Amino acid sequence: MNASLTIPTTNVAAIEQSPGYWSGVFKRFLRDRVAMCAAAVVLLLVLLALFGAFVTPVDPYQSSMLKRLKPIGTEGFPLGTDELGRDMMSRLMVGARLSLFMGITPVLFAFLIGSVIGIIAGYTGGWLNTAIMRTVDVFYAFPSVLLAIALSGALGAGIGNALISLTLVFIPPICRVAESVTAQVRSRDYVEAARASGANAFAIIRTHVLGNVLGPIFVYATSLIAVSMILASGLSFLGLGVKPPEPEWGLMLNTLRTAIYTQPWIAALPGLMIFITSISFNMLSDGLRSAMDVKQ
């Protein structure tokens, strides 16, 4: 889970020196069959998250004590029912929305905030860089799982607090990547020249820096989505995230734990969904990364 938190070595030079770089990346990515499969699965999950609620066979909140814990393959309930007799298939479909939302949102926020802080640190250098990066180091000194759980434990359960904690967890690594690629770009001749000509710092960042650094930071951020999915569901699993009766895979896994002696495979289903999602995001991000790796 922490693999992705190690900083990738991004070759900024390759990006800026070839104008057709991104189209090359795209072509290489299209040729990567594994990555394309992963992309298809992710697309399917996103569609499920967006439209799942409209196509569920049964109301995912409708419980019935008489129909509880029906096995997989029961008529009308292809994936069985949960501990309150709600249709598992519908709940897994609708669960995609909250689960993906909880997994992707923190990375998105952390991408925005971390990039800004990291680019500022990398571009300005000096004492501001030191101040920012030493603060980042402090947060880096916490294992990510510990930091996420400690933060949401202190803030209290709830979707909002879980999102805040996870965002805070992902800002430091993104900030580090942003700082290092920005520092690389900053030392390029044309940036030095622009600075010497007295151009406004924001203008330089906008025209020369952003285009070259956002790509690598973004690719790095995509590799965090899988981690974020697992952590977010983990928080719900502990009772620190989504609250019942909302369908969310981590929480479903938690409430279904009482059924592992009667319907073990139903109890395992929500975790399988988390697994499929996180493995797809990981492969997608791996594909992106190797497509960007010019050495290949």
Added chain:
Amino acid sequence: MILFILRRILYAIPIMFGVALVCFSLVHLAPGDPLVSVLPPDASAELQKQLRTLYGFDRSLPEQFFSWILRAVTGDLGTSIASSRSVTEEVFRAVKNTLILASFATLIGFFFGSLFGFVAGYFRDTFVDKLASFISVMGVSVPHYWLGMVLVIIFAAQLNWLPATGAGPGGSADWAWDWAHMRHLVLPAITMSVIPMGIIARTVRALVADTLAQEFIIGLRAMGLTDFGVFRHVVKNVAPTALAVMGLQLGYLLGGSILIETVFSWPGTGFLLNSAIFQRDLPLLQGTILVLAIFFVLLNVLVDILQSTLDPRITRQ
């Protein structure tokens, strides 16, 4: 070299101070009265004041922080509010249990991770590589709390081969390296090992592939070096980084064991953290987080030093 070590250690001190500050603020961020679990509901204002003074919650936050930190340096992390026991005792008892679990998991992870990584890197772009790589991606993608549940379903609930929870028949105080206790360790350790396994496999694969592609190896091969000779070279190149990754993984597992310990009721730091969170036991919460984070910082320093000793070419930062 010695200078590097000294600098590295000195650099860790402000980080540790920062970590302590974060732990402290984190806990004081928490809403609600810190004395909620001991303050009698019909306590008079006078008794409330007396208790607050006793626990030191009447002082200003900076004052509380510095007295906490000064006592923490001497090994006194205060008293748990809910259980009235010493936090230091509670935390270190738990650390011992987590350490048993995490080191066992790291060893399993290191063994299989190196194996898969090496095979994948050596036979790069073959079917074997694809398979080994797929296993390692699975390792980093699997929600381990779910994997734990699945293992419990199969090996405890269905087959009844291994116990589902706990740290042995006599609890963790009687811990011994015999089968009666080790069988409690098997499922949680395997569950915990998949992440380091995946990470180490990915690292080793990349390193092996890189090393093999390097010119000097190609040159050595051309000069008629045997496969075993190549293997030795590769190991020499890969080992320092692989060991470093393993060390860091141990740190991550120590701090990130809460989900697995909850699934298996393993009486370690994660379990302790869980009850501190849900009981709103602030001294216990901040003490546990602090100890884990400091462990992690120190482990990082140690790994850096070891790595640069093993491979002097590496000088980080």
Added chain:
Amino acid sequence: MTQRFHRRVGLAFAGALAAVALSLPALAQEKVLRIAMTAADIPKTHGQPDQGFEGNRFTGIPMYDALTHWDLSKADAPSVLVPGLATSWSVGATDKTKWTFKLRPGVKFHDGSALNADAVVWNVRKVLDKDAPHFDASQVGVTASRMPTLRSARKIDDLTVELTTSEPDSFLPLNLTNLFMASPAHWDAKLKAVPASVTDAAERAKQAWTAFAADASGSGPFKMARFQARERLELVANKGYWDPKRTPSIDRVVLLPMPEANARTAALLSGQVDWIEAPAPDAMAQIRSRGFTIYSNPQPHVWPWQLSFAEGSPWLDKRVRQAANLCVDREGLRTLLGGMMGMPKGTVPPGHPWWGNPNFDIKYDVKAAQTMMTAAGHSAAKPLKVKVQISASGSGQMQPLPMNEFVQQSLKQCFFDVQFDVIEWNTLFTNWRKGAKDPSANGAHAINVSYAAMDPFFAMVRFTSTKTFPPVSNNWGYFGNAEFDKLISDARSAFEDRARDAALAKLHARIVEEAPFVWIAHDVGPRAMAAKVKGVVQPRSWFIDLAPMSIQ
């Protein structure tokens, strides 16, 4: 032929040897009973347990004695009060606030010191006298609220104690089952052992109590033998116990906290423990089929939503309160719990001396409930929002998450939009004494704390008197008025049994009619045990007596 013969003899011989080898250690083996509790931590062991009544069940009654005890020896009759450390008691002829308790002679604490009037006075002071050197604030919370009228104790002679209450209170002997007697001599020894470097008297007392909790001394049928924080507590038989009927034949009891129903079930099925509290409902069939015994008996227990009468609460309208009571599908809930649930008609069941024939019949009648809700101005399009504070586990809370979720679904059909605030059990329990108006309620309109209905104070008075408003006691929702205060004082001052029961029946009938609760379930206290545990009597009580049990 000979070969086969030899083999047979050999086999038989080996068999005999094995039998001998197996039976020898079995003879010498100590009889151990291992119990998995539902609490997340071992209840406090210093004499005033936390963790609700599960604490009293496992670290109170086995290790300590109180002046009065519950009779836990019968499964087929209500559990009544019997003499404990006190052999007899009486209220003053003129001053009804002064009680005289005669103590049992010859009782010794586990450390060997004598249990006398001084010890009783010392134990009253530990929670009620802020100036006592051994006063322990951390014990007050759980104790003071369970004996709200007790004020002080005075020694008359070595075996006679006078207790004073703040007002005439016929319930005092019942309340005293909650004041466990810890050994003053043992505490003094612990105080002396506190390092001299600790000079602050309060800090020394605190450390002495911590040491006492790790090595306690009471006078109960079991002695504390080994304590491992958060993991296990071991008790050994006190062979010198004063009551021969309660002198244990089991040598050792091991108590393990296992908050999760699943973990407990797994531990039982795999033979890690011999007894689990509240097995996972879905596993009942499997537990039975594997040869374990499930014990259950209706308990004087109520699993309710206690409603708020604070300003702005949606429950201020009586129609809404009664509608909610009519809208819970209790039959369906019982199915959810694998049949392990009693269906409430009120706080006590019909036929109980305190029943009193209320004119509001609690049942499942959605039509009637919908009519009442419509009359109160609510509809499916305009549902009534209510927020309930609940816990994820806890002593007596049964299966709080699925049960509450079920009630939430059930109430939806009567236009209730229920939201939950899920918090940790001990916190919920503490909030319960802080009231609906406290910030800790987090804006909730109801709280889901199950309670024991063994004595009139716990069953009714504390929820309906204006004198028990928070923070004094558990009238969380501020329900009360002059009528109820009058009914209560009538019962409190009826020192004759039948008159007191009649007064309590009137009170109960009025409570059911006014519905300050949604009565949802009665617990039947399911617990599963290995077949080798014999002599188990599950009384109609929250408690169970370990002492007379045996292991085969």
